[in-house]
Amino acid sequence: MRKPRSTLTSTDWIxxxxxxxxxxxxxxxxxEAIARDLKVSKGSFYWHFKDVAALKQQMLSHWKDKATEAIISYVEAASGPPREKLKRLIEVSTGTDTSAYGGVQVEAAIRDWARYDDIARAVLKSVDQRRIAYVEGLFSDCGYEPPDCRSNALALYGGLIGLEALSVHSPIDRHAExxxxxxxxxxxx
Structure with a gap:
């Protein structure tokens, strides 16, 4: 259910x-198109954002925070060995309801956006580096040697990206896989 127009926040717009x-x-x-989707006037947009470029910047910042930093904080907040943290990372990465943001295809859409937009590309690169480094650190904490940590992190992260892409058109249990x-x-x- 959408919020009444008087209570729309910048997060609703994002x-x-x-x-x-x-x-x-x-x-x-x-x-205009987003205002139509939200069933509000375009003036509501300008209450929260200077322009569309500002919205896009806030979208990327929001995504970086919610889909990376918040997940890492959540995993780190749980005590336990690094193997359990890796399992918890998989649970939260595949179990989060992303329908408010467009569903599982939003990450692929951000990657596509980054192909054509320098700002999106820079944020995506930063997010990928942060995520891979975090997973690499967890494998290191498990006792793996640096080259294996990197390979394992890339395989796990690449698996997540690939499963997200496949699950858009096929019923795949991303968590199980x-x-x-x-x-x-x-x-x-």
């Missing part, structure tokens, strides 16, 4: 912009 991005690509991030991949990457203790 979520609607991500839904537009996921459905129709970066050219769909337009104040990623858990199997993690099990294969983790040598018996």
């Amino acid at each position: 979520q609607a912009a991500f839904r537009a991005l996921a459905a129709d690509g970066p050219n769909a991030i337009r104040a 990623l858990a199997k991949l993690l099990k294969a990457l983790l040598a018996p203790e």
